[in-house]
Amino acid sequence: MKMFYLKRVEDESGVSGTGRIAQGFIFDNGKVALTWLSEHPSITIYDSIGEVTAVHGHGGKTEVVMEPDYKRAYNELISFVENFSLETTMKEKLPLESQTGKILKGNENKSKKKEK
Numbered sequence: 001m002k003m004f005y006l007k008r009v010e011d012e013s014g015v016s017g018t019g020r021i022a023q024g025f026i027f028d029n030g031k032v033a034l035t036w037l038s039e040h041p042s043i044t045i046y047d048s049i050g051e052v053t054a055v056h057g058h059g060g061k062t063e064v065v066m067e068p069d070y071k072r073a074y075n076e077l078i079s080f081v082e083n084f085s086l087e088t089t090m091k092e093k094l095p096l097e098s099q100t101g102k103i104l105k106g107n108e109n110k111s112k113k114k115e116k
Contacts, residue, residue, distance in 0.1 A: 002067070
């Protein structure tokens with residue numbers, strides 16, 4: 001499920017105002033629930049976000065702004081950090097004949113000797 005809001009740049013009708021005027025959800029099946037941030041906050045269900053834009057877009061005067069999915073971004077970041085190895089990345093990226101490559105190789109050999 002994704003969250004979004006409608007941002008109106010120009011209010012043709014004089015009813016909704018400008019700025020953040022509505023918010024909604026896009027469900028995994030593509031259906032959309034939209035509610036108005038006004039005195040009369042009705043809720044409407046649409047078949048798609050395209051339908052919302054067609055009805056409320058007013059020729060580009062209102063835009064759909066997707067809200068960041070912080071929980072998903074956080075989980076992806078945690079997964080990356082837990083699986084990241086600077087040493088492995090450096091070994092994959094640096095030429096072995098470079099000075100840094102030689103230092104890494106030397107450190108690797110020292111670690112193997114200590115294990116024995």
